[in-house]
Structures are given as C-alpha cells and as structure tokens.
Amino acid sequence: MQNLDPIGRFFRSGLKLPHLRILVSLADLGQVTRVANAFHVTQPAISKQIAEIEEALGVAVVSRTGNRLELTAIGKVIVACGREVLRHLELARRDVIALAAGTGGHVRVGAVVTVPDPLVANAIQLFLRRAPAASFSFVESTLDRQLKMLEDGDLDVAIGRNRMTSALVPVKHETLLCDPFVFVVGTAHPLGEPERQPGWEDLRECRWIMPQHGSPAYATLIAALDARGIVPATSSVESSSLTLNLSLLQRGDFVSVLPISIARSHAVRGTMRILPLPAVEPLGEVIAHWRADRSEAATQLFVECILEASGELQAE
Template sequence: MSAIHESIERFFRSGLKLPHLRILVSLADLGQVTRVASAFHVTQPAISKQIAEIEHALGVPVVNRSGNSVELTGIGQVIVACGRDVLRHIEMARRDVSALASGTGGHVRLGAVVTIPEPLTVNAVQLFLRRAPNASLSFVEATLDRLIKQLEDGDLDVALGRNRVNSMQTQLKQETLHREPFVFVAGAHHPLGAPERALDWHDLNACRWITPLHGSPAYATLIETLTAHDLALAAGSVESSSLALNLALLQGGEFLSILPLSVARQHAMRGTMRVLPLPPLEPLGEVVAYWRADATLPAAQLFVACLREASNEALGE
C-alpha cells in the first residue's frame, strides 16, 4: 500500500473529526476562509490551521486557494458530500435524544385536507412517535373550513391545509411548510394518457373531470384556468374531496383531474397515471400548518417541529 493510501486509511479510521466536516461543509457553502471563521466565531488562522491539519493527515489537498477564495478539490467535494449526510444524521440524533430526554408525553390531534402529500404526514408522524414514545396521536381528514373550526373549538391541535386563512378573523398561527404546484393528470388508460402523445388545451374539450368541491379555492382556480382557454366542465363530471375515490376513478380511464405534483409523480412512476404536459397551477402549491396561538402543549409544539423537518427532508434541504 502506498504512503498516500496509508494516510487516507489512517485519516478515516482515527483522524477525521466532526469539526473537520463542519469546516469543509462551511467552506463549500461560504467560499472564503474569513466567512467561515466569522461563522464559527474564531480567527482566520484557526480555520486555516484546521484545513492544513486535514490536508496533512490525508496527504492530499482538499482545497485550492485563489486570493481570498477557496475552491474544493475533487477529494474535498467527496468529503463534503458525505459529510453533509453525516452531520444531518448527527443533528437528527441530537433532536431525538433531546426529545426523549425531555420525556414528552400527551396526545396530539392532527387533521389534514386530503391533498396533503402522504409522505409528509407519514414522515412527520414517524419522527414524532420516535422522539416522543410516551405520546399518542389521532388523525382525521376533512375540508379546510371544518379543520379550522375544529382548531378554533379546541378539538384539534394541529392541522394541514392548502391555503392561508385570514389571520384577522382567527386566533390561529399558520406557517407555510413548502410549495409545490398542482398538475393536470389523466389515468394511463385515458385517451390522453399515452406518454408519447403531444397535447394542447383544445384536446381537453368535452373531457369529464374530477374536481375539488365547489366553492373551494382549488375549484375556483381550476375553473378560471379552463375558462381562460375556452373550456368548460363536461356533463358527468364529479366533485370529490376523497383522494382514494379520485385515484380510483382516474385509473379507470374516464376522467381528468388535478393533483399535487408529489402525489401525481408517485402514480406516474408506477405507470398508472400521466402528468399532462400543461402549465401547472402554481397558486395551489402551498402546504400550510395551522395551530392555536395559545397552544402550550409540548407534544403539539414537538409535532410542528417534526412537520418542519419532514417538509425540509421532502425538499432535500
């Protein structure tokens, strides 16, 4: 084994430290030693010394210097890419240990509209139950107006919806977790469902639709979009707030509809649905969490934190 390979083996076996990873990841993000030093509240020579220690231990350079800026070498980029995952898992462990040490218990009542992406809800619930094994959780699906009413009446602790509510008329807190567009979809057996078929708005003429419930913002946005392209709902269209029913009808091949991109993509990958090559409905893309402004239940606060983390994970942040 060459001297360089021996140095690399030794570095990863016993020389690599968490501060090394934190510094290299920060260098990748900030690009200058002075900025990294400021972020870590240390002097520039201290950061330069750490970089020199890494390169000496490895036996190969991890950065190229150009004036005040630094650029990662290919080796440095590999360490940073893996280091991000390591630091993320360490942070997750810290959160889990902190939650377990606090002994969080209680019962969280969660509600959501049907179009919230399933992975977001599932991942948040799994995070919560792992960090608060002494707590329990209940879950309901309903329209947003009913969820808001239940929150205001104290029958729910946290809710997930697709629209911000008027903060002047409610004592709820609300936070946008992430944004994703709604897209037009057809089942694989629909005449428009062939993946190789080109498409224009006029091809949607006389098609039967599954729409959100009349009076909802999603319904209004869909109708406005269709009207703008001289289209109207055909006879035999269906209004539904049931995602299970909508998916079953779509897969039957007779209807078009709109779905959140994350939901549509799952079914498109399975070959049961096609995302139509039409502009998405951007205004419907928010996923919003709501909770009572006077809520002090630690379990509910922890669940909101888990929602944020699950949302960031879904976005790859």
C-alpha cells in the same frame, strides 16, 4: 338598574365547577331529573345547586316550561362559556396525566387528502420518539372544515393546500413543501397517448374529477380553468377520496389534477400521464396552520417535527 355587585362577586369567588357542569348538562338534557340521574344524585340536590347559582347572581338562569327548564339569556351565556372552560379542563387533564408520566400531551392533526403520506407519517414518528408518553389523533378533511375545527378548539394543527385565515382566532402558517398540482389523465384516456401534445382547447369537452364543491381547492381549480374559458362538464365527479380518484383516472374516463409527488409515481408505473400544461400554482404548497393564541408544549413540538420532516422529504 340591576345591582351588578352580586354578579361580580359570583364570578370572583362564588362560581364553582359543579355549577358549570350542572348548567351545561341542563342545556343538553333539558330536565332536572335527567341531570340528577347523570350525576347520580337526587333531583332536590340539583334544584338546590341551581337555586344557589341564581341566589348568588341575583338573576334567573332558568325558566320553567312545562316539565322542562329552559335557560334564560344569562343562563345561555354562562353555558356557552362553561363549555369552553370544561373543554380546556379536559385537555389539561389529559396533558397533566401524560406529562406526569414523562414528556407527553395530546395533539390532534388534520390534513387534506392530497398531503403526501410520508410527510405526516415521518412527523408522527419524530413526535412520538421525542414524546413517548404523548398521544396523537389524525383526521382527513377539507381545509375549510379543518379551519372550523381549529376555531372550535377541536384541532391543533391543520395541513392543507391553501393559506387560510380566520376572523375568529389568530392563525399562524408555515409552508412545509413545494408540491404543485399537475393535470393528469389515465393512459387509457384519448389524451393519454404519448405522441399527443394536448393544449387547453383539448380539455373543453373532457369529464373532470373535481375537489369537493365549496372547498378552497375547488375554488382555486375553477378559477384556473375559468381564466382559460374552460367550464367543467355537468357530468363531472366531485370527490375528496384519493383512492376513488386514482381508480377513476386509471379507467380512462376523466381528467383531474394531482400533486406531482403522487402523479409521478403513477406515471413511472405506466398507469397515468402528466399532461404538458402549466401546474396549478396556488395549490403548489403544502401549508401547516395552527392557532397563535395557544402555546401547548405538545402542539409546538409537533409543529417542529413536521417542519423537520418536510425538510428531510425535500432533501431526498
């Protein structure tokens, strides 16, 4: 049986950050020569580091295939964990630099396209006012993609229209706004005439603008239509672009759903009609998601700011 004492000693006191950086680079580049060039050292110096790792562990972490070094199963485990360690160190480096300059940190936030712009904008203003040394990044994407980024550690806060959970990491949720989705058409659409009182039957032959296939919003809308025996036409459009959706609606060819906060502003301008049909209830909330196993001060501060911003928006 393999003696596990060397492995234990290696992880207790022998493992060094250069070991992790070299193995991760080897996994990415595949050749010792390329790794040496990346670290601006000689090839023998990299080979020596790899040999030190294997000697300390008592097991092989690489095997040679032609001119390439392939990671063994043990090497792959160390690399997978090493990537996470190095990622956390990079996050710590950013936050320490920011905090050393005052209150700071780095927060990465994502939102679905239908989250009201003032909500995120007001939260960012609050956050940066309270943490002037902080940095902030924002991405617009579907909630399922945001959840994957949250799991991978590439996102701190995800904002969407569904309450989602993860089998990989614990996730906290907080409802920010009540902003139901309503059925809309452009005023040039046959159902856009004010004197018409359309019902569900009138939607059967319509062309639709749908959320992207596979997204939580798509599944929710399909379920709502299916409950009433409505199947969207094959000539429907799937789009996550709010700008494109609004343009198509105003041309009068499509039916879609929009948050009432957006639909009302266009209805007031006379470019859109909100149909007298029940709202899509499962999409009625704007919900923030963040990891329960993380406690970065900057992330917690942003969550507080977006909750405050949501309260102010609802009070208007």
